[in-house]
Amino acid sequence: xxxxxxxxxxxxxxxxxxxxxxxxxxxxxxxxxxxxxxxxxxxxxxxxxxxxxxxxxxxxxxxxxxxxxxxxxxxxxxxxxxxxxxxxxxxxxxxxxxxxxxxxxxxxxxxxxxxxxxxxxxxxxxxxxxxxxxxxxxxxxxxxxxxxxxxxxxxxxxxxxxxxxxxxxxxxxxxxxxxxxxxxxxxxxxxxxxxxxxxxxxxxxxxxxxxxxxxxxxxxxxxxxxxxxxxxxxxxxxxxxxxxxxxxxxxxxxxxxxxxxxxxxxxxxxxxxxxxxxxxxxxxxxxxxxxxxxxxxxxxxxxxxxxxxxxxxxxxxxxxxxxxxxxxxxxxxxxxxxxxxxxx
Amino acid sequence: xxxxxxxxxxxxxxxxxxxxxxxxxxxxxxxxxxxxxxxxxxxxxxxxxxxxxxxxxxxxxxxxxxxxxxxxxxxxxxxxxxxxxxxxxxxxxxxxxxxxxxxxxxxxxxxxxxxxxxxxxxxxxxxxxxxxxxxxxxxxxxxxxxxxxxxxxxxxxxxxxxxxxxxxxxxxxxxxxxxxxxxxxxxxxxxxxxxxxxxxxxxxxxxxxxxxxxxxxxxxxxxxxxxxxxxxxxxxxxxxxxxxxxxxxxxxxxxxxxxxxxxxxxxxxxxxxxxxxxxxxxxxxxxxxxxxxxxxxxxxxxxxxxxxxxxxxxxxxxxxxxxxxxxxxxxxxxxxxxxxxxxx
DNA sequence: ATAATTTGCGCAAACGATGTCGGGAACGTT
DNA sequence: AACGTTCCCGACATCGTTTGCGCAAATTAT
Numbered sequence: 113x114x115x116x117x118x119x120x121x122x123x124x125x126x127x128x129x130x131x132x133x134x135x136x137x138x139x140x141x142x143x144x145x146x147x148x149x150x151x152x153x154x155x156x157x158x159x160x161x162x163x164x165x166x167x168x169x170x171x172x173x174x175x176x177x178x179x180x181x182x183x184x185x186x187x188x189x190x191x192x193x194x195x196x197x198x199x200x201x202x203x204x205x206x207x208x209x210x211x212x213x214x215x216x217x218x219x220x221x222x223x224x225x226x227x228x229x230x231x232x233x234x235x236x237x238x239x240x241x242x243x244x245x246x247x248x249x250x251x252x253x254x255x256x257x258x259x260x261x262x263x264x265x266x267x268x269x270x271x272x273x274x275x276x277x278x279x280x281x282x283x284x285x286x287x288x289x290x291x292x293x294x295x296x297x298x299x300x301x302x303x304x305x306x307x308x309x310x311x312x313x314x315x316x317x318x319x320x321x322x323x324x325x326x327x328x329x330x331x332x333x334x335x336x337x338x339x340x341x342x343x344x345x346x347x348x349x350x351x352x353x354x355x356x357x358x359x360x361x362x363x364x365x366x367x368x369x370x371x372x373x374x375x376x377x378x379x380x381x382x383x384x385x386x387x388x389x390x391x392x393x394x395x396x397x398x399x400x401x402x403x404x405x406x407x408x409x410x411x412x413x414x415x416x417x418x419x420x421x422x423x424x425x426x427x428x429x430x431x432x433x434x435x436x437x438x439x440x441x442x443x444x445x446x447x448x449x450x451x452x453x454x455x456x
Numbered sequence: 457x458x459x460x461x462x463x464x465x466x467x468x469x470x471x472x473x474x475x476x477x478x479x480x481x482x483x484x485x486x487x488x489x490x491x492x493x494x495x496x497x498x499x500x501x502x503x504x505x506x507x508x509x510x511x512x513x514x515x516x517x518x519x520x521x522x523x524x525x526x527x528x529x530x531x532x533x534x535x536x537x538x539x540x541x542x543x544x545x546x547x548x549x550x551x552x553x554x555x556x557x558x559x560x561x562x563x564x565x566x567x568x569x570x571x572x573x574x575x576x577x578x579x580x581x582x583x584x585x586x587x588x589x590x591x592x593x594x595x596x597x598x599x600x601x602x603x604x605x606x607x608x609x610x611x612x613x614x615x616x617x618x619x620x621x622x623x624x625x626x627x628x629x630x631x632x633x634x635x636x637x638x639x640x641x642x643x644x645x646x647x648x649x650x651x652x653x654x655x656x657x658x659x660x661x662x663x664x665x666x667x668x669x670x671x672x673x674x675x676x677x678x679x680x681x682x683x684x685x686x687x688x689x690x691x692x693x694x695x696x697x698x699x700x701x702x703x704x705x706x707x708x709x710x711x712x713x714x715x716x717x718x719x720x721x722x723x724x725x726x727x728x729x730x731x732x733x734x735x736x737x738x739x740x741x742x743x744x745x746x747x748x749x750x751x752x753x754x755x756x757x758x759x760x761x762x763x764x765x766x767x768x769x770x771x772x773x774x775x776x777x778x779x780x781x782x783x784x785x786x787x788x789x790x791x792x793x794x795x796x797x798x799x800x
Numbered sequence: 801a802t803a804a805t806t807t808g809c810g811c812a813a814a815c816g817a818t819g820t821c822g823g824g825a826a827c828g829t830t
Numbered sequence: 831a832a833c834g835t836t837c838c839c840g841a842c843a844t845c846g847t848t849t850g851c852g853c854a855a856a857t858t859a860t
Contacts, residue, residue, distance in 0.1 A: 115571070117816055128840045133818060143838060163571050164511045165816035168845045183552075184537050189528040196554055200561075205568055208527075208552045210540055217544075224549055227459070227507050366737055373740070393710055393735070396717070398742030461846055472810045477848060487808055509846035512815045 116157040124153055136161075167229040175205045176419060177225035180236040181213045181262070186362050186390040187408045188236070191260065194412025195234060202420050204231070213334065215240035222246050232256035232423045234415055237264060239301045239334055256422035260415040261406075263305050263434075270422070271434045272415040274406035276306050276388075279439030280313025283358055283386050283404050286441060288321045290449045292356035292384055296329040296347050298340075298368060299360035307332070310360050310388065329354055340367035344375060356384035356447070365389045365401065369446075373398075384447040388439075400444035407437055460501040468497055480505075511573040519549045520763060521569035524580040525557045525606070530706050530734040531752045532580070535604065538756025539578060546764050548575070557678065559584035566590050576600035576767045578759055581608060583645045583678055600766035604759040605750075607649050607778075614766070615778045616759040618750035620650050620732075623783030624657025624702070627730050627748050630785060631700045632665045634793045636728055640673040640691050640698035642684075642708050651676070654704050654732065673698055684711035688719060700728035700791070709733045709745065713790075717742075728791040732783075744788035751781055 118136070122129045127146070135142045135150035153159075167173045176199055180188050192208065199206045209225060211218035218238045225233055233250060235257065244264045250257050251269065260272040287295050297314050299307050315325050328350060331343050347354055357372070359365045365387025372379055379385050379399050386402040394401040414435055422430050462480070466473045471490070479486045479494035480503075497503075511517045522539060524532050536552065543550045551574060555562035562582045569577055577594060579601065588608045594601050595613065604616040631639050641658050643651050659669050672694060675687050691698055701716070703709045709731025716723055723729050723743050730746040738745040758779055766774050 118818095119816075129817075130819080130841080131839055134839085137818090141838065146838080160567065160571060162512075162816050163568075164508055164573055165845090166818085167508045168506075168512050168816080169818055170845065171818075182537075183527055184533040186528075189533055193526075193528050196556075205553075209549075212540075223504065224507075227504060229508060366740065369740055391737070393737060393741065396710065396713055396741050397737065398740060398744075400742075462848095463846075473847075474811080474849080475809055477846095478809090481848090485808065490808080506846050509815090510848085512817095512845085513847055513849095514815065515848075 115162075116159050117162065118159075120157060121150060121153050121159060124157070125149055170229075172231050172423075173229045174203060175207055175228070175230050176232045176234060176416070176423075177207050177209065177221075177228070177230035178234045179209045179211060179218060179221045179225065181238050182210050183208065186392065187261070187406065190390055190408035191236075191412035191415075194409035194414075195416040196412075197409075198413050198416035198420070204420060211238040211241075213239045215242075219246050222250060226250065226253070226255065230255070232258070232419045234258050234260065234419055236260050237262040237304070239304060242303055256419055258415050258419040258422070260411055261306065265305060268432055270418045270430075270432050272411050272418065273306070273309075273434065273436055274411060274439050275436050276309035276439070277313040277316070279388060279404040279406065279441070280310040280358070280360075281317045282313075282439070282441040283388075283402075284314045284317035285320070286402070286443060287356045287358065287384055287386060287447060288317060288323065290384065290447055293323060294326075294329065294352060294354045295323075295356045295358055296331070296354035297358050297360070298331050298335075298343070298364050300332065300364070301334060302332045307360065314358065335364060335367060337367060340364065341371040341374065344368065344371045344377075348375075348377070354383060357386070359385070359387040359389075361387070362389040362391055365403070366391065369397065369401065379446050380448050381450060386447050394442075395444055397446075399446045402444045402447040403442050405440045405442055407440075411437055459506075460503050461506065462503070464501060465494060465497050465503060468501070469493055514573075516575050516767075517573045518547060519551055519572070519574050520576045520578060520760070520767075521551050521553065521565075521572070521574035522578045523553045523555055523562060523565045523569065525582050526554050527552065530736065531605070531750065534734055534752035535580075535756035535759075538753035538758075539760040540756075541753075542757050542760035542764070548764060555582040555585075557583045559586075563590050566594060570594065570597070570599065574599070576602070576763045578602050578604065578763055580604050581606040581648070583648060586647055600763055602759050602763040602766070604755055605650065609649060612776055614762045614774075614776050616755050616762065617650070617653075617778065617780055618755060618783050619780050620653035620783070621657040621660070623732060623748040623750065623785070624654040624704075625661045626657075626783070626785040627702055627732075627746075628658045628661035629664070630746070630787060631702065631728055631730060631791060632661060632667065634728065634791055634796075636700035637667060638670070638673065638696060638698045639667075639700045639702055640675070641702050641704070642675050642679075642687070642712060643704035644676070644708070645678060646676045651704065658702060679708060679711060681711060684708065685715040685718065688712065688715045688721075692719075692721070698727060701730070703729070703731040703733075705731070706733045706735055709747070710735065713741065713745065723790050724792050725794060730791050738786075739788060741790075743790045746788045746791040747786050749784045749786055751784075755781055 118129050118132050121132045132150050135147040163173060178195060183189055196206050209221035211221055215238055218241055233255060244266050247267055258270045263271040263273055301307060318325050357368055359368050369385060377383055389403045390408050394403050462473050462476050465476045476494050479491040507517060520543060527533055540550050553565035555565055559582055562585055577599060588610050591611055602614045607615040607617055645651060662669050701712055703712050721727055732748045734752045738747050
């Protein structure tokens with residue numbers, strides 16, 4: 113089935129394209145009979161308006177752009193699912209871009225999205241992104257923008273994030289309550305909002321229980337698969353080595369687990385391990401991994417909803433706000449105490 | 457920075473838009489000096505051609521569409537990475553659509569992609585897709601199409617697939633050689649090419665070792681998270697229950713592992729388990745999972761390369777072929793023999 | 801010196817749809 | 831009968847870009 117245009121309908125019915133156009137949308141000044149004819153003909157020809165032409169004219173493209181660090185990441189792929197679900201049943205299409213954690217690519221992605229005339233933009237910042245001028249430009253062009261997960265404090269926009277402070281606090285508190293005293297914190301780039309919030313939660317829990325914050329137990333970075341091992345070695349060589357690891361991301365949790373196992377460090381006998389992760393196989397790992405779960409799908413859904421609300425009610429500005437979603441601490445074997453282990 | 461058009465350059469230089477257009481794409485009939493001026497001006501204004509307008513004109517959009525069942529799947533998200541990598545450094549953008557395993561949505565995705573004037577389409581079929589007329593239409597419109605992983609025999613197009621037969625054969629042979637005789641095969645929808653090929657590999661291995669193919673050990677379907685358990689129960693109640701499970705997908709492998717553990721069936725003492733999976737934590741599971749690995753990223757890369765080759769050399773048709781990529785059998789604890797277990 | 805060719809560039813149409821403007825027909829009003 | 835309204839609808843410009851055609855000036859050939 114070929115693709116018909118408004119012209120085909122016009123020719124078929126012997127009327128002008130303008131009439132067809134108006135009949136098809138704003139019904140205001142068109143003879144009902146004519147309208148019926150047009151509708152019927154459009155139906156018959158299976159007419160679909162050309163989104164490209166619509167975009168050129170500057171009207172809504174009914175597409176939203178999603179720019180995030182990478183898809184091959186449990187958290188983000190689940191978030192995309194949430195976004196897609198909402199977008200789909202509100203009649204929007206989703207165009208996904210990966211920044212691959214590169215500022216340069218993020219920039220290119222934003223430009224692409226803008227020139228493809230998306231109606232709005234949903235973003236989670238790349239880890240390289242320190243400057244957000246490119247996003248300010250988006251706002252200046254009056255294109256709705258919603259940030260999720262990796263957000264920037266410098267932008268006055270709606271944000272949807274997990275309760276990172278609360279999650280980190282709960283995880284750290286749990287470790288402390290299970291008898292750990294030297295808790296290493298492996299985390300990502302220090303300038304990211306989520307990093308700072310999680311660090312704050314970690315420190316707050318330490319403080320609550322009168323434990324000193326020890327800088328030497330912290331490690332920041334974007335760890336590749338082979339970098340976690342050396343870091344663990346480094347930490348374990350400390351005069352007073354850690355008895356627990358709290359990691360701030362999916363990849364770190366898995367990398368850390370792997371590194372600890374390779375080094376014959378037993379979990380949780382030698383060290384505890386807990387991570388922020390959305391890994392759906394966390395309970396099938398050896399040992400089952402305690403985690404702080406962020407509801408990724410829900411975050412995606414909420415972000416998409418806010419964005420589309422903004423798109424559709426562009427006139428009266430919707431309130432800017434930061435939506436914080438609770439995280440959930442799930443305790444599994446990787447953070448058991450030795451006495452708990454014995455009972456098994 | 458606002459967005460400038462070819463007109464702005466024309467006005468700036470006091471020449472016509474045609475000249476600017478031709479200068480920009482290096483047409484022969486333009487004064488080198490003028491060309492230089494235009495180039496310089498475009499550079500200065502940070503001119504970017506409007507992809508929408510280009511698409512409207514029918515020329516290349518330098519975007520390729522990717523339609524696949526779902527992103528939140530280890531195999532597909534890795535494949536996307538491969539696709540993106542190639543596309544990016546050949547100057548193409550990738551627009552991703554998820555069919556969510558629904559034929560209807562796949563159809564809508566194809567239409568969307570076409571109306572967004574992608575230069576080519578990369579697809580892996582939804583599990584509901586039995587009829588491929590919508591793809592034949594794509595071909596009829598002369599839009600390059602490359603299928604990967606889930607392909608259809610009815611379409612005469614380039615396909616990139618893993619060696620499903622070989623992988624299934626190797627997995628089954630390995631199970632047999634480790635002493636298993638009643639090998640259950642849990643697989644996906646029967647009409648998919650990959651299902652058939654894997655089944656064929658499984659049967660071939662059985663035959664080679666003189667084992668009878670037993671229909672009652674087979675299970676087809678799209679198993680939700682809670683459906684694998686009952687199926688396992690069902691199988692284990694057989695008069696002669698399976699002593700090994702060979703699963704055909706990521707999700708099935710994990711679901712099966714979970715179900716077996718919940719039922720206190722020990723792996724590999726009670727039953728062996730091996731799966732087709734791209735799970736990158738397979739060796740961290742309990743027990744470490746033997747798998748047939750399909751090089752997902754490589755599949756994505758090859759598919760993207762073939763597609764872009766086709767796009768760029770549209771005139772002389774490139775040969776249609778099916779690229780088969782070897783799979784790799786990785787043996788871990790989940791398929792050990794009891795004697796091997798003892799040695800540990 | 802004149803004719804023929806080449807060179808460099810502009811005009812206008814086209815892609816598909818929308819929207820502004822204005823005009824013809826049919827009606828009602830004095 | 832002349833005018834004002836209303837109702838429908840078409841011509842045309844527009845979005846940003848490419849492209850066929852044509853035209854003037856510059857160059858070459860005769």
